Amino acid sequence: MTTALGIDLYTYVCDNKESDDIFKSFFLASVPELDGPTDIALAEVMYRAAAKYYIKYIFEGYSFNSEGVLLLQASYVDGRYIRDIHSKFGKLKMKTFPNMSFYKFLYWAIIRRIQRVRPFWYLPFEESNRKNI
Numbered sequence: 366m367t368t369a370l371g372i373d374l375y376t377y378v379c380d381n382k383e384s385d386d387i388f389k390s391f392f393l394a395s396v397p398e399l400d401g402p403t404d405i406a407l408a409e410v411m412y413r414a415a416a417k418y419y420i421k422y423i424f425e426g427y428s429f430n431s432e433g434v435l436l437l438q439a440s441y442v443d444g445r446y447i448r449d450i451h452s453k454f455g456k457l458k459m460k461t462f463p464n465m466s467f468y469k470f471l472y473w474a475i476i477r478r479i480q481r482v483r484p485f486w487y488l489p490f491e492e493s494n495r496k497n498i
Contacts, residue, residue, distance in 0.1 A: 398446075405447055405465050
């Protein structure tokens with residue numbers, strides 16, 4: 366795909382032991398947001414790449430209508446939450462994990478003016494169109 370588009374692949378690699386320690390801490394904490402660290406890390410890496418290459422728009426294929434299971438008020442994860450869970454249950458220092466605090470999100474959105482475009486938020490969702498895999 367990158368060859369066809371004529372672009373370079375951008376990757377970010379965390380220390381595996383550190384990542385394992387973060388995910389283990391979420392298991393030990395018995396919280397439902399096990400995917401929280403992954404979601405935050407992916408968002409932070411996207412913002413870093415966008416800033417590095419002066420990209421102002423991030424096109425996202427996420428749809429709360431089809432993927433969300435909780436009300437937005439019932440589930441909130443940010444970098445502070447991840448840091449807090451990890452500080453209580455983790456053993457290693459968080460050095461390479463791309464954690465994004467609320468203030469870092471504000472930096473990306475307000476100072477760097479990187480905008481997320483989510484077209485699927487505006488399309489109607491019909492349960493009958495969902496494909497079972």
